[in-house]
Amino acid sequence: MDGEDLQLSLSLQTIETDLQISTQPSTSDVEMRMNPRAIDMNRIPTPTPSGFDVEDVVSSPNSSGGAFVAGKRTSAEREENEGGGGGGGGRMSDEEEGETTRKKLRLSKEQSAILEESFKEHNTLNPKQKIALAKQLNLRPRQVEVWFQNRRARCCENLTEENRRLQRELLELRALKRSPHFYMPVPATTLTMCPSCERVETSENQTPIPSRQQIRL
DNA sequence: GGGGGTACGAGGTTTACCTCA
DNA sequence: CTTGAGGTAAACCTCGTACCC
Numbered sequence: 061m062d063g064e065d066l067q068l069s070l071s072l073q074t075i076e077t078d079l080q081i082s083t084q085p086s087t088s089d090v091e092m093r094m095n096p097r098a099i100d101m102n103r104i105p106t107p108t109p110s111g112f113d114v115e116d117v118v119s120s121p122n123s124s125g126g127a128f129v130a131g132k133r134t135s136a137e138r139e140e141n142e143g144g145g146g147g148g149g150g151r152m153s154d155e156e157e158g159e160t161t162r163k164k165l166r167l168s169k170e171q172s173a174i175l176e177e178s179f180k181e182h183n184t185l186n187p188k189q190k191i192a193l194a195k196q197l198n199l200r201p202r203q204v205e206v207w208f209q210n211r212r213a214r215c216c217e218n219l220t221e222e223n224r225r226l227q228r229e230l231l232e233l234r235a236l237k238r239s240p241h242f243y244m245p246v247p248a249t250t251l252t253m254c255p256s257c258e259r260v261e262t263s264e265n266q267t268p269i270p271s272r273q274q275i276r277l
Numbered sequence: 278g279g280g281g282g283t284a285c286g287a288g289g290t291t292t293a294c295c296t297c298a
Numbered sequence: 299c300t301t302g303a304g305g306t307a308a309a310c311c312t313c314g315t316a317c318c319c
Binding site for chain 3: 163209
């Protein structure tokens with residue numbers, strides 16, 4: 061194997077390694093499932109105009125009368141909210157709308173930042189963490205849960221996108237390897253060629269070379 | 278072993294809210 | 299200043315799965 065073949069092989073290895081990016085949930089998911097009902101603090105108190113009293117959730121998880129349940133909404137709650145809605149997402153009657161119209165409250169930057177930090181540590185939450193975070197952010201646990209669900213979804217989208225891109229790149233590189241007379245546009249961050257010495261390098265900090273500069277594999 | 282109940286996450290949809298031309 | 303289009307993300311839904319009784 062000569063130097064150029066080695067370079068290409070290394071690039072392919074890198075890409076193939078990158079393609080192993082997993083979209084599976086973290087181990088915290090498994091941990092949570094090991095003891096899903098260790099804490100039953102999902103009941104949420106009745107909302108007030110100024111928001112939920114999260115303290116109430118923590119201090120009195122077994123108090124009666126809770127129609128809301130974080131995580132899985134109860135069928136009773138669904139009936140309450142759907143009001144004869146049907147498919148497509150639970151429309152409410154005019155009568156109910158005044159009280160239960162879903163208002164979207166944009167999270168503040170501070171709240172988002174804290175949620176992001178928490179997400180970096182673990183992309184799933186056990187009930188205890190959820191309650192604590194909700195308390196810290198003065199949000200409902202359900203809101204924290206929704207945020208994490210949506211965040212995971214976005215994260216997965218990005219990984220899927222990246223995976224597709226790398227798959228395409230891998231196919232291209234493999235095709236190039238098979239056809240020795242093929243000229244490949246430079247993938248800037250991985251392979252560049254020094255215009256003066258015509259050596260292929262893998263520096264990330266090289267200045268971009270003109271589009272006509274191509275690598276002969 | 279299997280049914281019912283509960284809880285969770287994934288994936289998809291709806292829609293309030295925001296930005297910008 | 300107003301308004302409509304398009305984007306973003308919070309809230310919601312269904313479905314599959316795991317666990318317990």
